[in-house]
Amino acid sequence: RLELKYGAQYTGKRTDAAMNKWRSNRFGQFIHWGLYAIPGGVWNGKTYNYAAEFLKSSAHISTATWDSLMYKFNPKKFNAKEWAKMAKKMGVKYMTITTKHHEGFCLWPSRYTDFNISNTPYKKDILKEIVDAYNAEGIDVNFYYSVLDWHNPDWRYDIKSKEDSIAFRRYLDFAENQLKELATNYPTVKAFWFDGTWDASVKKNGWWTLEVEKMLKSVRPGVIINSRLRADDYGSRHKDSNGELMGDYESGYERRLPDPVKDIKVTSWDWEACMTIPENQWGYHQDWSISHVKSPLELLEMLVHATSMGGNFLLNFGPKGDGSIRSEEQNIAKTIGDWMAVNGQVIYNCDYAGLKKQDWGYFTREKGSNQLNMVIFNVPVSGLLHVDVPKGMILKKAHFLTTPGQQIKVEEIAKNQYLLHMPIKLYTSPQVIVVECDNGKENANKYQDAKT
């Protein structure tokens, strides 16, 4: 083991109330909103297919030109309460919003830069409106903050000279001041989602990433920090040079999910996957025909997949420059929300159930419950759902969540093996079966192991 000054500060999952709430939330809404939403991936009549929040670099736009978009930020159709109501109906328990993305524009009236909402035609503290509206709906609010900052002249991608280190030190002080400002002025913030920390300049300043984590936790006790902020003494990120996870949860899953077999070890730490609806657009893009756009059921399966492996799922929305929400996103919020309204109990406060993954779908289990949840996406033509249970676990009764009176046949077919008989018919949405189980006595050894 290496002696580290800036490595992981503790091992194992946090079990305090704030982290338990973060974990039980399971489903969150990511919001990417900034100046990039105004052009929406199109510049001088040309559509750029790369991520819309990167248009400044895709279209080689000067900082002066890009920054003048600030004078156009006046979202006439913005209504924080409507956003929050839609999110509530979608069934999210938390929301993470870009307070400042790589462009450096701040959605709050920061005293550390003029490149902020107070100098737009909108003027008002739009971040406060959003935080208040979501909190009023009972939704926790987290702040995304990009350390990478294209606007601030003190930002450096690497430290190659004395001048670089002096400038970058100024930048780190600026960023720490902004973070302290956010943690102080928005006291209900529950977590910080750091991004833009992959460059050499940050990796060479692991000490700062720990200082920021400590500062935020002293200003806002209980606050939760993602692993993406952190670099250790040797520039190792997310996990320190001893392989220990830094921050409070792993945030490396971006537009991908851990494999239910190969990555089963993620069940031993907290983690979150963030996901775009198109293939790779976080900020609003005018033309979604340029890539695959995930369907509501595709995204719902990802949410269940994440829960089944003990992780959170953060689904991204990119509001338009005028503050309205595009119809595809409204439709996804409605469809997922309708399912969550009936079946949310297999997601909220649920975790990895400890059973082997099966083809038909995913297991989840509520903390401390003797009830096993089965969420079925792939109905076998036989109607027979195979379940392998850990030694000592016994399956008793089963029924569809929505029809508790109608039993589903549970047939023990071999040692620690069951088949559940699902009525064969057309299913057009993910089905939920709840199974009463007993973790008690050893299975009666009534089956003969093959002599091999």
Ligand SMILES: COc1ccc([C@H]2[C@H](O)[C@H](O)[C@H](C)N2C)cc1
């Ligand atoms: C270089 O590849 C990148 C860099 C940054 C990202 C940013 C996106 O803009 C979005 O904010 C995502 C969460 N983040 C990783 C994505 C891909």
